[in-house]
């Protein structure tokens with residue numbers, strides 16, 4: 640349906656999007672995930688034909704977004720990060736304007752306006768000035784305009800940013816609903832949001848593709864358990880020496896606990912974690928010291944994402960913490 644091929648965007652000598660390639664199939668909800676500054680908006684602006692690329696291309700159902708913008712753009716409805724709403728208008732007036740710009744006329748225009756008002760549940764506010772609407776309702780109006788013209792793909796750039804928790808839940812529900820009838824791509828810097836709504840995650844950082852998979856599979860692939868925490872009554876030196884004999888272990892850090900016990904955090908190089916815990920168990924069994932506690936720590940996507948984030952733009956990743964960097 641959409642194919643992004645070796646997309647690169649430079650601002651001066653800064654590379655915002657760096658040789659990015661991925662394919663979007665019809666009928667899924669894609670979460671475009673990345674820390675602030677990762678290049679999400681830049682990529683979406685290029686995919687929708689609002690911004691030119693430095694190199695690479697985007698095909699929408701076979702149509703190059705720059706060489707054949709008309710048929711390509713007809714297939715896409717876009718809600719940019721800053722929706723182009725006219726504050727003095729009502730949603731009805733605004734939707735009529737956008738519908739006409741998309742080439743709709745007469746009864747068809749009327750019918751579609753009613754349909755999108757229905758879909759986005761803005762019936763109650765359709766006659767009020769947009770300036771008087773809450774951010775949640777404004778976002779719905781923005782989504783409604785994206786739906787006009789019956790595009791097969793809906794692209795939403797950070798649709799939940801700046802909303803209160805209830806509005807966030809409502810917009811997420813709306814995205815899920817749209818996903819039943821459309822291919823949806825929405826961007827977010829909130830991992831949990833992407834994990835709950837989408838069936839494919841496209842993760843980017845520094846303008847490059849980091850991962851592309853189903854949330855569950857991604858977690859499995861990237862994040863099999865690789866950490867073991869234990870508590871023992873052995874000393875630090877003895878623990879280090881016992882563990883150093885196990886080849887799968889890549890690092891051990893110990894810290895003393897109250898009561899003369901020792902906590903050890905062990906990282907392995909991956910592979911069969913139970914094989915490693917068995918070796919640890921046997922190593923201690925051969926001494927007069929015991930393992931009092933042993934637990935496997937499964938890393939999660941959140942950890943990975945924070946890691947990416949820390950290595951990147953330096954922004955924190957916290958749900959509910961609204962960062963508006965513009």
Ligand code: ADP
Pocket residue numbers: 650653655673674675676677678679680681682
């Ligand atoms: P995201 O949407 O993932 O937060 P953006 O695509 O907005 O990221 O930005 C990616 C990077 O490109 C950022 O470092 C941003 O500062 C930079 N950038 C975005 N737009 C411009 C611009 N018009 N001129 C210069 N740099 C820009």
Ligand code: MG
Pocket residue numbers: 679680681720796797
């Ligand atoms: Mg953005």
